[in-house]
Amino acid sequence: MNEFFQKDIISVRDLNKQKLEVIFEATNKIINMDPNKRREIARGKALGYLFYESSTRTRLSFEAAMALIGGTSLGISDVSSSSTQKGESLADTVKIMSIYSDVLVLRHSLDGSSRFAAEVSSKPVINGGSGTEEHPTQAIQDLFTIKKEKNKIDGLKIGIVGDLKYGRTVYSLLHALGNYDVEVHLISPQVLKIRPDSTYDIKKRLSFTESTSLEEYIDDLDVVYVTRIQKERFPDEEEYLKVKGSYVIGLDVIKKMKEDAIILHPLPRLDEISVEVDKTKQARYFKQAEYGKYTRAALLGLLLNENGF
Amino acid sequence: MQESELIVRRIKEGTVIDHVDGGKGLKVLDALGIDGKDGSLITIALNVPSGKYKKKDIIKVENRFLKDDDTNKLAVIAPSATVNIIKDYKLVEKRRVSLPNEIERIFRCSNPDCVTNSSEHIESVMDVIDKDGRVLRCRYCNRLLDVNQLKYR
Ligand SMILES: [Zn+2]
Numbered sequence: 001m002n003e004f005f006q007k008d009i010i011s012v013r014d015l016n017k018q019k020l021e022v023i024f025e026a027t028n029k030i031i032n033m034d035p036n037k038r039r040e041i042a043r044g045k046a047l048g049y050l051f052y053e054s055s056t057r058t059r060l061s062f063e064a065a066m067a068l069i070g071g072t073s074l075g076i077s078d079v080s081s082s083s084t085q086k087g088e089s090l091a092d093t094v095k096i097m098s099i100y101s102d103v104l105v106l107r108h109s110l111d112g113s114s115r116f117a118a119e120v121s122s123k124p125v126i127n128g129g130s131g132t133e134e135h136p137t138q139a140i141q142d143l144f145t146i147k148k149e150k151n152k153i154d155g156l157k158i159g160i161v162g163d164l165k166y167g168r169t170v171y172s173l174l175h176a177l178g179n180y181d182v183e184v185h186l187i188s189p190q191v192l193k194i195r196p197d198s199t200y201d202i203k204k205r206l207s208f209t210e211s212t213s214l215e216e217y218i219d220d221l222d223v224v225y226v227t228r229i230q231k232e233r234f235p236d237e238e239e240y241l242k243v244k245g246s247y248v249i250g251l252d253v254i255k256k257m258k259e260d261a262i263i264l265h266p267l268p269r270l271d272e273i274s275v276e277v278d279k280t281k282q283a284r285y286f287k288q289a290e291y292g293k294y295t296r297a298a299l300l301g302l303l304l305n306e307n308g309f
Numbered sequence: 310m311q312e313s314e315l316i317v318r319r320i321k322e323g324t325v326i327d328h329v330d331g332g333k334g335l336k337v338l339d340a341l342g343i344d345g346k347d348g349s350l351i352t353i354a355l356n357v358p359s360g361k362y363k364k365k366d367i368i369k370v371e372n373r374f375l376k377d378d379d380t381n382k383l384a385v386i387a388p389s390a391t392v393n394i395i396k397d398y399k400l401v402e403k404r405r406v407s408l409p410n411e412i413e414r415i416f417r418c419s420n421p422d423c424v425t426n427s428s429e430h431i432e433s434v435m436d437v438i439d440k441d442g443r444v445l446r447c448r449y450c451n452r453l454l455d456v457n458q459l460k461y462r
Contacts, residue, residue, distance in 0.1 A: 011451070013451070089428070089430070090424075090427075090429055091429055091430065091431075109422070110422055110423065110424045110427055111420055111422050111424065111449065111451075111452070112423050112424040112425065112447065112448075112449025112450040112451070113424045115424075115448070115449050116424045116429065116431055116449060131422060131450060132422070133451065134451075197452075
């Protein structure tokens with residue numbers, strides 16, 4: 001029996017290195033599988049999504065993943081049109097959805113909402129991004145991309161750039177990286193530094209530096225993970241305009257990077273990576289999006305099949 | 310008999326909470342819901358000299374025996390407190406409070422965006438991740454909680 005069968009995927013904290021490696025192995029299997037055989041993995045199964053916050057990208061990635069392995073998807077992606085608008089509790093909505101589907105994906109703004117949903121659901125629940133800090137499938141996707149594109153994770157120098165305070169992908173990524181022997185450099189404007197109260201556990205497993213200067217580290221990094229810097233996060237526009245430019249990856253920055261370095265981004269991007277960069281060999285963020293489909297398909301396949309696939 | 314014990318009257322049946330960290334006595338009363346409304350005798354001594362430089366608070370409550378929830382609250386608020394159970398003027402049991410591995414229900418998570426603070430029917434669960442340092446973490450939102458700022462349900 002595979003250890004993921006009927007299990008919830010709530011937090012990246014629950015995934016140790018061994019579990020991550022099982023998912024990576026299953027992902028490679030999915031990629032190399034005969035498409036007809038692949039479509040048997042979730043045949044007759046339905047994924048139910050409940051997106052209380054809109055995230056077209058994550059939802060589409062799950063839908064594409066489910067389609068890849070022969071399953072279907074149904075759900076709510078616009079809360080204003082759903083019964084929750086009429087005051088239905090999250091618990092009730094989850095219970096109903098777990099009657100209609102075989103696996104649930106929840107996206108919700110409240111911290112801990114996925115753990116709660118898993119408790120009331122009769123089917124496994126995958127956290128599709130909840131609260132401020134949890135987005136486990138994004139972290140799985142990010143790590144798989146690094147492993148695939150760099151052929152390893154251990155020993156790498158990884159820079160994480162941008163909004164580290166509000167980006168939920170960053171916290172999940174750091175927790176996941178804690179399973180590996182990596183050197184992490186956090187690079188962000190002063191006002192968007194990582195929240196110290198959220199790094200209590202991360203610090204025990206991962207050493208990282210914090211800096212406001214991309215320039216300082218760029219020539220030494222193997223992986224540059226870029227996140228969005230949103231104007232709304234700054235106290236005033238002047239402050240935003242002041243720092244914005246220092247974290248934009250353009251061709252000038254590419255020149256300073258190692259030949260074999262890679263650039264990742266959870267997408268959607270705004271202007272933190274110039275479009276000219278897309279054509280460089282360092283740009284791997286679209287590859288990363290593609291791997292997101294395969295890692296999610298692998299995870300769904302493991303959750304739905306007692307003996308794996 | 311120690312001087313501190315002479316300050317307050319002996320009780321027949323009930324509980325003496327001793328060695329409450331100086332200044333935490335009123336907070337303990339609040340947490341345990343001891344307000345005297347049931348007519349029982351309550352005596353409180355605040356800032357009783359204890360040892361050379363320290364001060365402690367003492368609470369004596371008649372006809373009240375602490376439940377697990379109460380002891381857990383005490384362990385969080387006043388970790389060095391001792392609980393003495395009195396029956397017929399005699400000390401029948403003396404125990405130190407200690408933090409359990411998890412605390413359910415009694416405290417509110419301090420994260421306003423936590424699902425346990427929403428309108429959903431859900432009780433808080435906090436894991437004690439460091440007993441000596443008194444570090445608690447909400448099992449739902451994973452937030453670390455400052456024990457000095459916890460609010461009761
Ligand atoms: Zn919480």
